[in-house]
Amino acid sequence: MDYNYNQEDKALVAVDCIIFGFDEDDLKLLLIKRGFEPEMGKWSLMGGFLKKNETLDEAANRVLQTLTGLDEVYMEQLYGFSKIDRDPVERTISVAYYALININDHNPKLLDQHSAQWFSIGDIPPLIFDHHEMLNKALRRLRRRTSTNPVGFELLPKKFTMRQLQKLYEVILDEELDKRNFQKKIKQLDVLVKLKEKDMTSSRKGSFLYEFDKEKYEKKVSDGFTFKM
């Protein structure tokens, strides 16, 4: 085995963030308009270079916070991308992360500052480099995660209606779900609290609001429960 290396084998290491939000109807992706060559003016995931004194997680959090003002959101390392010429300027390995944020929480002023914009997942413009590949991998991971973990709730407001929850699963899984089956499944999971409060915006009768009971969920998990949607 060859444990020697050349200084020129060193590479730039970047992180790129796939930032998902949900606005009650649609799964959305946050993109920035690239302000420099190559591919100036094209849309891009938000990224940055790993600095000498930070870990990949820290770099990804820095990028996310710069663009949204948020920290302590759900974020997960996705995959390392390494095609030789993926960045035409210089060899760059990029480790992609995906984040799930409540779309109402971020700081919209920062978006302007970075020429950033939300796009519906069904209407994504051409992206630079291998960013489409990153996005597709993130979508597959998100689908898997939401079917075995309650990460979907990260995308919802604290209080949500059953309709919003179903819509969220529909856009993530990219399929229509039967309302009765869906509500039955959710009820069986037994991790939501039904509030007395109603959302009155969607119909005259109003819709009951729910909250995810994280404490109860964690207690159940420690007793051997597996979330399954």
Added chain:
Amino acid sequence: MDYNYNQEDKALVAVDCIIFGFDEDDLKLLLIKRGFEPEMGKWSLMGGFLKKNETLDEAANRVLQTLTGLDEVYMEQLYGFSKIDRDPVERTISVAYYALININDHNPKLLDQHSAQWFSIGDIPPLIFDHHEMLNKALRRLRRRTSTNPVGFELLPKKFTMRQLQKLYEVILDEELDKRNFQKKIKQLDVLVKLKEKDMTSSRKGSFLYEFDKEKYEKKVSDGFTFKM
């Protein structure tokens, strides 16, 4: 956002391979004895530095092939590890891969050449750097994968007994399984072919041998089937 970088932000990028094998009774891990400082003489995952002209996948395959003589085995990128001082000599980002090999297929001569040795998963010696963390992450990933994908068969000989298959799941999941339930589950999956041939080494009566029917499995998947153990 800061798109500038210093040449000194460049990092060494390594791959480390978590190579799993199964010898009918035990899940095993392939380790090499480190032949240089720091931590000379300690056990280590097999790794190498990413070269300028190769992708991470190619580097991981190169490392695996150097140590086992094998290519075209099941291998999956696991995670990027980046603690600042994980390698005390120089900043090194390591992308870990895990591989599943049939333990009878590898070239044992190469093991000597690299001071490599198989260890039972329940009896792993102290490892260098963050290699324990890598191993634990690989074990968790392997557990998830084997319960939703037929990757476990990669660890078995082409023809195997029901007892071997059950043992494999037991060591991966780290729990005893009920024989009747296990066989019922396997039968329901309907992806094995029962051969006329028997393995006569384990009992006088012998045990029927089975093969995984990959073609049938793939046909079923394209019809919407999900593997579930």
